[in-house]
Amino acid sequence: MAEKLYIEALREGLREEMLRDERVFLIGEDIGIYGGAFGVTKGLVQEFGEERVIDTPISEQAITGIGVGAALCGLRPVVEIMFSDFTTLAMEQLVNQGAKIRYMFGGKAKVPMVLRTPMGSGTGAAAQHSQSFPAVFAHFPGLKVVMPSTPYDVKGLIKAAIRDDNPVVFFEHKLLYRVKGEVPEGDYVLPLGKADVKRKGKDITIVAGSIMVIRAMEAAKELEKEGIDVEIIDPMTLKPLDMETIIKSIKRTGRVLIVEDDPKSFGWGAEVAAGIIESEAFDYLDAPVKRLAGKDIPIPYNPNLERHAVPQVEDIVKAVKEILR
Amino acid sequence: MAFEVKMPKLGTTMTEGTIIRWLKKEGDKVEKGEPLLEIQTDKVNLEEECPESGILRKIFFSEGQVVPVGEIIAVITKEGEEYYAEAADEKINKIKASPAAKRVARENNVDLKEITPTGPEGRIVEKDVLNYIEKIRATPVAKKIAEEKGIELSKIIKQEGERITKEDVLEKLKESQTFEERVKKIPLSGPRKIIAEKMKTSKQEAPHFYLTLSVDMTNVIKLRESLSEKIEKINGVKLSLNDILIKAAARALREFPIVNSSLEEGYIVYKEDVNIGLAVALDEGLVVPVIRNADKKGLSEISKESFELINKARSGKLLPDDYQGGTFTISNLGMFGIEEFKAVINLPESAILAVGKIIKTPVVEEDDEIKIKPIMKLTLSCDHRIIDGVVGAKFLSRVKEILENPLEMLL
Secondary structure, three states: OEEEEHHHHHHHHHHHHHHHOOOEEEEEOOOOOOOOOOOOOOOHHHHHOOOOEEEOOOOHHHHHHHHHHHHHOOOEEEEEOOOHHHHHHHHHHHHHHHOOHHHHOOOOOOOOOEEEEEEOOOOOOOOOOOOOOHHHHHOOOOOEEEOOOOHHHHHHHHHHHHHOOOOEEEEEEHHHOOOEEEEOOOOOOOOOOOOEEEEOOOOEEEEEOOHHHHHHHHHHHHHHHOOOOEEEEEOOEEEOOOHHHHHHHHHHHOOEEEEEEEEOOOOHHHHHHHHHHHOHHHHHOOOOOEEEEEOOOOOOOOHHHHHHHOOOHHHHHHHHHHHHO | OOEEEEOOOOOOOOOEEEEEEEOOOOOOEEOOOOEEEEEEOOOOEEEEEOOOOEEEEEEOOOOOOEEEOOOEEEEEEOOOOOOOHHHHHHHHHOOOEOHHHHHHHHHOOOOHHHOOOOOHHHOEOHHHHHHHHHHOOEOHHHHHHHHHHOOOHHHOOOOOOOOEOHHHHHHHHHHHOOOOOOOOOOOOOHHHHHHHHHHHHHHHHOOEEEEEEEEEOHHHHHHHHHHHHHHHHHHOOOOOHHHHHHHHHHHHHHHOHHHHEEEEOOEEEEOOOOOEEEOEEEOOEEEOOEEOOHHHOOHHHHHHHHHHHHHHHHOOOOOHHHHOOOOEEEEEOHHHOOOOOOOOOOOOEOEEEEEOOOEEEEEEOOOOOEEEEEEEEEEEEEEOOOOOHHHHHHHHHHHHHHHHOHHHHHO
């Protein structure tokens, strides 16, 4: 199987969907000739033309509004918001319109759109270009939220998101774009709402999303040297959340660490933790549920401070050892 | 805010500490840095300083107590701050255990109090419970019974390596029960209920008196020896002592009709027939099959009939005709070594004869010679409502006379 970068697998997924279904089109800032701020859409305008890879002025609300409207009219738009920080500008269109229309029209109208957006810190982009918002959008009924962590997953999940009849917010951590992994040729779709066991283990369950899956995998390798056998679960889709897989794992390991990139307070880690405690897994917990998350601060510009603002590999190693103490 | 003073970790190997002495008492004003208490670790005695200024509100452990590291031992509050000591007491008494540890303990009927915690902050973790259970080895039956009866296997102490058996669990169950609980209840029914009813009525209605005398059985033994073989030839049954007793009693009863009578609804009813009942002990109670017209029957006939009746009784095949209509009863416990006893009258009969064991006894003869003789004691229980002492005495003496001169049975 060929090794590909996350960004390549994502592009491949978009391209294959555009070839498969002519209703699929891309819209966003600098996604055409420039190929997108991070280069995700590079080459697509040459292949599909400006009608299907549309560059826009700088107005997130307008871009998202066009997406919602086009979706209502039967197209399958893939909107790119250059930084997830800017999704705040698209809130009205996405949250009040896109997320609600299908419900308010009794299912007679649907909004099959995808809003793709890069998120996360670690690139020195400071407080307004480094935020991670999956938990924010997971809070709104009517939206699905996906945050793939590997090249294989991102291809399978972008296809699932495009084919879904509901608005899907698709988060891509910037540091993942350069991550390599095996990606099979051709068409495959991963189901939304299904978690993936990224690593089998028996001592502790780590529930990690997006970039934190990569860090947890590294931490697991280090912990393995000390005889600690870590299981890693990647929810992949944050909403709907696959608690079943998480609960099943905890019933075996009895311990859980949740690692997220978002700020800790009111984050999705809290949601997972509460879900565990509310479930039958409660009686299998052998240690308190622990969360590692971003600090409740704006992401600092200083690279050292920026690094400390979100969990790193060593933080995960330390937290696991504390739980297993 | 209330400040919790915890058992400090005073060395890398320290897991618990003993409180030697409190240098302050509840209610004292304390200053940060002044000595609060003395603690003994596995290695040294140390003075622990007050970690906060305020009022020492609550001391949870008294001197001499051993406390795990991290456990709250005292509370200091600011002056005038409200403090709910009760809630804190409850907190201290609660055993810290992970949900998994609690579940495993619950599933295996283990008391968390028995388990030494190894988890962080003195928490019992699943592994602690599993280690504890691992040490308790029990047979599957023992485990099952323990679970059913709610017995904690951990409370049963066995030698290292030995398994807890069913008997150990049952023993433990007994210990945990009160005297009232250590019983087995079976409803009173069937033959037992009838016997209970009849015996109670007898003792309530019939004023019993008792007469005892000794019988020289020399001649009966001789008679039995000389007739036994012949009778066996006739009917295939060995002549028993009871058969001879039945015959002798029947003979005497002919001469004392009042003893063969009964008191029924204001009448003294004299019975024409002499029907002798023989008490036969069975597992489920007593039955009294009846030899009809024993006075008119020979020993051979009596022995055959009693043999058959006893067999029927033992196999539970007695018909009402076999046990109804008795006029007098003989009860013999001699074969069980009983020397003499007093029987309860089998109403409506008016007397019962209790027979003891034949015992070789030194007897002083008329000529003051001492001879060893086979002596048997007979005790007659009489219903005083119809039999007076003298009548009873005469009857019993007559039985004795017949037994000592068994040829009289031929009269």
